[in-house]
Amino acid sequence: MKKIRRQTARPDRKFRTVKEIMQYIVCAVILKFLYHGLRILYRHDDRVKQDLDRIDRGTTIRLSCSSHGPELKITASEHGIDRCTPRRCRRYLKNTADGSADAKAAESAEKLPDIDIRFKGLAFSFAVFTGQIGIAEAFSGHMMYVNGDFSKIMSLVRCMEQAERYLFPSFMGRRILKKLLPKKISSLRLYASIIFSMILR
């Protein structure tokens, strides 16, 4: 009887193993790194800037590691990307009363994203975020799905690949990226800027 109860209870649990908890934490941390990294690269790498500028201002994008995993909800803005959080939303609405693109973007924090990118499982996002497989390989390997205008996220995907170039050492980059593009700032400087930016928040 006990056995049956344990089995029926399992699907309701968020995590079943320590491994899953670890994967959740790692993915959550790397999502934060990715977000701050992209914002810093927007200022220092013209290729990232060009690609992020291709996304229409105010477009909201949600990147989820799985149905119950950590997620990052961002909006295309004057800084390249901004987080869609209620706090940021309030700040925007306070500063911009004329209904500009940024205000609209902030309002969109409350609604469903325009584009929803979701990994089909935490193990897949963990593999991508730890540099075991590349983003292109994850797409072609049916590890994620996209709801929304597919053409709009191509530039974000390219940016994420460029961020991987900085965040992972070259030997890992060579395995997961089709081409190692030259860096515009050193990885060390990027890491330091990310940590600084995270502390300042």
Next chain:
Amino acid sequence: MTDFFEFQSKTKILSGRGALLRLPNEIRLLGGSRILLISDETLKKIGMTERIRSILQEENLQIAEIFTDIPTDSSLSVANHIAEICRDRQIDAIIALGGGSVIDTSKGVRMILSQKSDDILKLSGYEGLPAGKGIPLCIIPTTSGTGSEVTGVAVIRDENRNLKMEFISTNIQPDIAVLDPEMTVSMPPKVTAATGMDALCHAVEGYTCLQKNPLSDAYAVTAVRLVSENLVRAVKDGSDTDARIAMANAALMAGISFSNSMVGIVHGIGHALGAVSRVPHGTAMNILLPHCMMYNMDECEKGYADLLLWLAGPEIYAATPESGRAHACVRFIRRLSEQLRAICGLPLTLSEAGVSKADFERIAETSLRDGANLVNPKYVDRDVILSILEKAY
């Protein structure tokens, strides 16, 4: 390439002489009674829509509505408009008769109806579409190239942004594909050539793109062999029904292959050429294929070398040194394109296709938004696209 792959091809295929006559029974089995026939004005003028109507009538099936106002490059608004008509007329089955534009529009209409949506734009995405309400979709292709009668991909133009949008989901694969040579014998030589090269391009990309797998490979190589043996025959003599049905099978098999293994840079640039400069898709594929193969050469050399066997036959394959087979494959395709130009005037360069150099920047910018470039085996950026366009000019 990972060792994991997904493969799906759920479409029932009716192929060969007299396949059309089996259509009514299939529609009935799928539960269709109020049928919408989507086609284009040309096919209506030459009596093909009437032929379908009479075949269905013989088995007491009525067409509730015929829609033939489909432009060469269909758009999102056309799909939305037809879906509205379907809702008004309570349509429960769709038959699409035509080429790529008609077929992709019908997929879009079915998608809107089955998802109970009012705008196709809301359904855009990659593999995120749920199954929805089952609306039978039957495709009768009148060209042999797109393979769209079996794929889970619909490419429809967004007229506001001037780009081709991709809708990718296994849930948009049609239910029935009817390949009858009666439907393709009237295809003009130039269209036969262009669509045939499109099929070849699907097979080549299907055999070399990131998610290639043993099943997609099997379809791709057979498609390559069928194109190699029958395309010139079908272009020279349109009434050669054996060549026609072989080309229809080739297009279908290439479609199954690329639907599961994806396409790459040739389509990434080709879609943009169609959207910006209105180059017909097959013509764009014919022009770009050898140049893009040369660009991908260092990543796909083995794949191209394998394809030489199916393109040129065992004697030429055996007589070619192993190190030269991939380049020989590209040369073979170039020669085939030149032969087609000599027979029917199929353009070999972008300048012959009427593309202006001034449009290159816009084409490159549009191409960068295409998902096909992401899954190309080799890195693609703006400079790469511009350099390929220059070479193809």
